Amino acid sequence: MHKAYDDPQTAGVALEHALLVSLRERPATGIELTRRFDRSIGFFWRATHQQIYKVLRRMESEGWVTASAGDARSTERRYAATKAGERVLADWIGSPTPAATMRSDLAVKLRGASYGDRSKLLGHLDDLVAEHRTRLAHFEQLEHEQFPHTDGLSGHDLDTWLVLRGGIKQEQFWIEWLTEYTAAHRKATP
Amino acid sequence: MHKAYDDPQTAGVALEHALLVSLRERPATGIELTRRFDRSIGFFWRATHQQIYKVLRRMESEGWVTASAGDARSTERRYAATKAGERVLADWIGSPTPAATMRSDLAVKLRGASYGDRSKLLGHLDDLVAEHRTRLAHFEQLEHEQFPHTDGLSGHDLDTWLVLRGGIKQEQFWIEWLTEYTAAHRKATP
DNA sequence: CTCACTTGTGCAACTAGTTGCACAAGGCGT
DNA sequence: ACGCCTTGTGCAACTAGTTGCACAAGTGAG
Numbered sequence: 001m002h003k004a005y006d007d008p009q010t011a012g013v014a015l016e017h018a019l020l021v022s023l024r025e026r027p028a029t030g031i032e033l034t035r036r037f038d039r040s041i042g043f044f045w046r047a048t049h050q051q052i053y054k055v056l057r058r059m060e061s062e063g064w065v066t067a068s069a070g071d072a073r074s075t076e077r078r079y080a081a082t083k084a085g086e087r088v089l090a091d092w093i094g095s096p097t098p099a100a101t102m103r104s105d106l107a108v109k110l111r112g113a114s115y116g117d118r119s120k121l122l123g124h125l126d127d128l129v130a131e132h133r134t135r136l137a138h139f140e141q142l143e144h145e146q147f148p149h150t151d152g153l154s155g156h157d158l159d160t161w162l163v164l165r166g167g168i169k170q171e172q173f174w175i176e177w178l179t180e181y182t183a184a185h186r187k188a189t190p
Numbered sequence: 191m192h193k194a195y196d197d198p199q200t201a202g203v204a205l206e207h208a209l210l211v212s213l214r215e216r217p218a219t220g221i222e223l224t225r226r227f228d229r230s231i232g233f234f235w236r237a238t239h240q241q242i243y244k245v246l247r248r249m250e251s252e253g254w255v256t257a258s259a260g261d262a263r264s265t266e267r268r269y270a271a272t273k274a275g276e277r278v279l280a281d282w283i284g285s286p287t288p289a290a291t292m293r294s295d296l297a298v299k300l301r302g303a304s305y306g307d308r309s310k311l312l313g314h315l316d317d318l319v320a321e322h323r324t325r326l327a328h329f330e331q332l333e334h335e336q337f338p339h340t341d342g343l344s345g346h347d348l349d350t351w352l353v354l355r356g357g358i359k360q361e362q363f364w365i366e367w368l369t370e371y372t373a374a375h376r377k378a379t380p
Numbered sequence: 381c382t383c384a385c386t387t388g389t390g391c392a393a394c395t396a397g398t399t400g401c402a403c404a405a406g407g408c409g410t
Numbered sequence: 411a412c413g414c415c416t417t418g419t420g421c422a423a424c425t426a427g428t429t430g431c432a433c434a435a436g437t438g439a440g
Contacts, residue, residue, distance in 0.1 A: 013395085013396080014295040014298050015396080015397090017295075017298055017299075017302070018298045020302070020305075021298060021301055021302035021305065024302070024305050029418075029419090030418070030419070030420095031417070031418055031419080043291065043292060044291075044292040044293070044294050044297035044298065044301075045292070045293060045294070045297070045298060046291050046293065047397080048397080048398065048399085049418085049419085049420095050397090050398080050399085050400095050419095050420075050421085051396080051397055051398080053418090053419065053420060054397095054420085054421095055396095057420090074405070074406085074417095074418080075404065075405070075417095075418060075419060075420095076417095076418065076419085077418090077419080086305065089302065089305050089306065090305060090306040090307065091306075092299075092306070093299050093302055093303060093305060093306025093307065093311060094306050094307040094310045094311065096314045096317070097295050097296050097299060097314065097318065099318055099321045099322060099325070099364075100294055100295070100296060100364070101233065101234075101236050102233060102234040102235070102357070102360055103234070103235060103236065103293075104234050104235070104290055105204040105207075105287050105290075106287050106290060107234035107235070107353055107356060108204050108207055108208045108211060108234065108235060109207075109282075109283050109287060110349055110352060110353050110356070111211055111234075111349055111350065111353045112207070112210070112211035112214070112279065112283055112349075113283060113346075113349050114345050114346040114349060115210075115211065115214050115276065115279050115280060115283060116279065116280040116281075116282070116283025116284050117280065117283065117284040120284045121283060121284065124286045124287065127286070128287065128289055131289045132289060135289070153374075153378065154375075154378040154379060155304050156303075156304040158374060158375065158378055159300055159301055159302075159303050159304060160301065162300060162370065162371045162374055163297055163300050163301045165367070165370060166297060166300070166367045166371075167292070169363055169366060169367050170292055170363065173359055173360065173363045174289075174290070176359060177355070177356045177359050180352065180355060181352045181356075184343075184348060184352055185344075185348065188343065188344040188348055189344060203425085203426085205426080205427090219388075219389090220388070220389070220390095221387070221388050221389080224388095237427080238427080238428065238429085239388085239389085239390095240389095240390075240391085240427090240428080240429085240430095241426085241427060241428075243388090243389060243390060244390085244391095244427095245426095247390090264387095264388080264435070264436080265387095265388060265389060265390095265434065265435070266387095266388065266389085267388090267389080
C-alpha cells in the first residue's frame with residue numbers, strides 16, 4: 001500500500017540516530033536536544049528545533065521513544081529511548097557506513113574562483129580562517145577542561161574524547177587547506 | 191504571487207553553481223556533467239543524473255544556460271553558460287560562505303559506539319580506512335600525473351591543483367582520525 | 381532483420397531539511 | 411493587574427536531493 005521504510009539497506013537517515021544517542025546519554029525535551037546539538041554534539045551534526053520536533057514525533061509514533069509530561073501542567077514533553085529504540089540504534093551502529101564525500105560549497109568556489117572576483121574571495125577566506133581558528137581554540141579548550149588526562153579513558157568517555165579530537169582535526173584541516181590556498185595565490189599574483 | 195527566489199542573502203544552492211563552473215570549463219551534455227561529477231569534481235560534490243537534468247532545465251528556464259541540439263537527430267542537448275549565467279556565478283563566488291559544519295553519519299556512530307556492537311564497528315572502520323587509503327592513492331596519482339611541477343601555476347590551473355590538494359588533505363584527515371579511533375579503543379580493550 | 385544492450389533524457393513519488401510564522405504558558409517589572 | 415519577554419512546542423510552505431522507473435534512439439551480434 002504505502003512505501004515501506006524498512007529496507008535493511010537504508011544507511012542514511014542519521015538525525016533519528018543522533019537523537020537516540022543523545023537520549024541514551026540522558027532523557028531530554030526537544031529544546032534541550034536542540035541546545036545539545038548547538039554545543040558538544042553540534043560540531044558533527046546540526047539541526048533546527050523544528051526538524052527535531054518533527055523527527056521526535058515520528059520516532060514516538062514508531063515506538064522508538066516515549067514522551068512523558070515533564071513538569072506538570074506545562075506543555076513540556078520529556079523524551080526517552082525505548083527498548084525498541086535502543087535496538088534500532090544498536091543495529092544502525094553495527095551497520096556499515098559508506099565513505100563520506102565532501103559536499104562543500106566552498107570547494108566549488110575555490111575551483112571556480114577565476115570566474116569571479118578572486119581578491120574578494122581571498123578576503124572572505126581570511127575571515128573563514130579566522131573563524132575556524134576561533135572554533136579550534138574553543139574545541140581545544142573543551143578538550144583541556146574535560147579531558148585533562150586521557151590515559152585511563154575507555155567506553156563512552158573515550159568515544160566522546162575521540163569525537164572531540166575529530167572536531168579538532170577537522171578545524172585543522174580547514175585552516176591548513178584555506179591557508180595553503182590563499183598563500184599560493186598571493187604568491188602567484190603578488 | 192509566487193515566492194520569489196531572488197533573495198540576495200541566499201548562500202546555499204550550490205549545485206547550480208557547480209554546474210556553471212563545469213560548463214564554463216567546457217560546454218557539455220547532462221550525462222557528461224554527471225560523469226565529470228563522478229570524477230575530478232566529484233570529490234567535493236556529488237549528484238545523480240536525474241538531479242542534474244532537473245537543475246539544468248531550471249537553469250535554462252532562468253536563462254543561465256542555453257541548450258543546443260548537439261549531434262543532429264538525437265535527443266542530446268548540449269548546454270553552455272550564458273552571459274547571465276556567468277554573472278550569476280561571478281556574484282556567487284564573490285559572496286561570503288558560512289563556515290562549514292561537519293554533518294557526518296560516521297561521527298554519530300563513533301559517539302554512540304558504546305550503545306552498539308563495538309567490535310563490529312571497529313571492523314567496518316578498518317574497511318573504511320582501507321577505502322580512504324585507496325582514494326588517497328588515486329588522488330596522489332592524479333596530482334603526480336597532472337601537476338608534475340607546480341611552481342609556475344596560476345589562475346584556473348592553480349585552483350584546480352589546490353582543490354585536488356584539498357581532496358588529498360580530506361582523505362588524510364579521515365585516515366588519521368579513524369586510525370586514532372581504532373588504535374585508542376584496541377589499546378583500551380585489547 | 382531482429383533482439384538484446386547501451387546511452388541519454390526525463391518523470392513521479394518520495395525523504396530530508398529550511399524558513400517563516402503562530403501560539404500557549406509562565407515570569408517579571410511597574 | 412497589565413503588558414512584555416522568554417521558553418517550549420509546533421504547523422505550513424518551501425527547497426534540495428534520492429530512488430525507481432520509463433522510453434526513445436542508436437549499436438552490435440547471431
